Structure formats: structure tokens, C-alpha cells
Amino acid sequence: EAQVTQNPRYLITVTGKKLTVTCSQNMNHEYMSWYRQDPGLGLRQIYYSMNVEVTDKGDVPEGYKVSRKEKRNFPLILESPSPNQTSLYFCASRTGGNTEAFFGQGTRLTVV
Amino acid sequence: GNSVTQMEGPVTLSEEAFLTINCTYTATGYPSLFWYVQYPGEGLQLLLKATKADDKGSNKGFEATYRKETTSFHLEKGSVQVSDSAVYFCARSGAGSYQLTFGKGTKLSVIP
Numbered sequence: 001e002a003q004v005t006q007n008p009r010y011l012i013t014v015t016g017k018k019l020t021v022t023c024s025q026n027m028n029h030e031y032m033s034w035y036r037q038d039p040g041l042g043l044r045q046i047y048y049s050m051n052v053e054v055t056d057k058g059d060v061p062e063g064y065k066v067s068r069k070e071k072r073n074f075p076l077i078l079e080s081p082s083p084n085q086t087s088l089y090f091c092a093s094r095t096g097g098n099t100e101a102f103f104g105q106g107t108r109l110t111v112v
Numbered sequence: 113g114n115s116v117t118q119m120e121g122p123v124t125l126s127e128e129a130f131l132t133i134n135c136t137y138t139a140t141g142y143p144s145l146f147w148y149v150q151y152p153g154e155g156l157q158l159l160l161k162a163t164k165a166d167d168k169g170s171n172k173g174f175e176a177t178y179r180k181e182t183t184s185f186h187l188e189k190g191s192v193q194v195s196d197s198a199v200y201f202c203a204r205s206g207a208g209s210y211q212l213t214f215g216k217g218t219k220l221s222v223i224p
Contacts, residue, residue, distance in 0.1 A: 042201070042214055042217045043156075045211070098144040098161070100146065100158040100161060104155055105155045106155050
């Protein structure tokens with residue numbers, strides 16, 4: 001089954017404690033991206049990757065890091081989380097062109 | 113840059129009412145257009161898409177027509193059901209075809 005898998009689904013952490021949200025896709029897609037979803041703001045792109053070792057900033061990259069060492073994985077790293085990073089996060093992948101994006105189930109992060 | 117504007121919500125309708133959610137996009141390049149749906153507690157999933165002017169996307173009773181002259185892609189359904197309650201996102205592909213730009217989402221609640 002084609003899917004994008006994120007882990008964990010829910011996470012509560014404290015300010016400053018490094019964390020990683022994993023994302024894996026099994027569709028051999030080149031393009032992967034991370035979004036955060038906040039009330040009234042919709043989906044905002046954090047980072048994206050066009051292929052292995054190729055990443056770039058989206059609209060709201062501050063406070064986040066990513067890596068793309070393998071085609072299937074695209075982890076999101078928060079080196080020093082802060083309360084304003086409390087949000088719902090989605091990973092997505094697609095092949096580009098006219099194709100749809102496939103989304104993970106989301107990770108609800110709370111930073112206290 | 114690329115942008116998508118969709119009508120503000122929330123929208124509350126009675127079962128069997130007619131639904132329209134407006135969406136307009138910036139006319140840069142030749143984008144593909146998408147509607148995604150997010151059911152409570154889930155990730156986004158593709159509802160329908162259109163890849164060129166005058167195309168009509170349809171799925172589950174929902175329809176949207178790619179109108180280049182008005183740069184619009186309005187979502188319609190003739191008779192909504194309680195199970196259609198969700199958040200709906202309009203999106204366009206970017207000039208490089210990899211990026212997707214989303215509207216802020218419209219929350220629909222259908223009451224019996």
C-alpha cells in the first residue's frame with residue numbers, strides 16, 4: 001500500500017529538548033516536504049527536498065532542520081524546541097508535474 | 113509568487129444543501145489545481161484535480177472546473193451529507209511543478 005508514515009503521532013516535550021519527527025514514504029517519490037498547520041493560517045511549508053542531499057527552505061524554516069540521506073526518509077529536526085512550535089505537522093511526498101501529493105497522518109507536537 | 117485564496121470559513125450547512133467553496137489562484141505559469149480534504153484527526157487526502165484549462169475534476173459527488181479566464185477553481189456539491197464535514201483545501205502546483213501552494217482551508221460542518 002502506497003503511504004507516507006510519520007512518527008510519532010503525538011508528542012509532548014519541554015522547551016529546549018531536541019527532538020526528531022520521522023517521515024518515510026514507499027512510493028519512490030523524489031520530492032518530499034514538511035508543513036505545519038495552525039488555526040487560521042492553513043498549511044505552511046517548512047522545508048522541502050527535491051531529491052537525496054537536496055533540501056531547501058520553505059516559508060517558515062526558522063527553528064527547524066531536515067536531512068535527506070535516503071530517498072525514502074525525510075526527518076524533521078527541532079534542535080531546541082520552543083512553545084511557538086506547538087503545532088500539527090505533516091510530511092508529504094510527490095513525483096512532481098501534475099501528480100498529487102501524498103500526506104502522512106500528522107504529528108501533533110506540544111512544547112511546554 | 114504563487115498564491116491561492118479560498119473563502120473563509122467556517123461554513124455550516126444543512127444536509128442535502130448545495131455547497132460552493134470559492135477558490136482563486138495566481139495566474140503564474142500553467143499550474144495544476146487540486147482540492148484536498150482533511151477529515152477530523154486525519155491527514156490530507158486528494159479529493160479531485162484538474163491539470164489544464166476547462167478540465168473538470170470530480171469525485172464523491174464533488175466537482176470543480178479549471179477556469180483560466182477567472183483564475184478560479186470553485187468546489188461544488190449538489191447535496192452535502194453529514195459525512196462531508198471536514199476541512200477543504202484548494203492548492204496549485206508551482207512553476208517548477210514540484211511545489212504545492214495551499215489556501216488556508218475552509219471548515220465545513222453539515223448538520224442533520
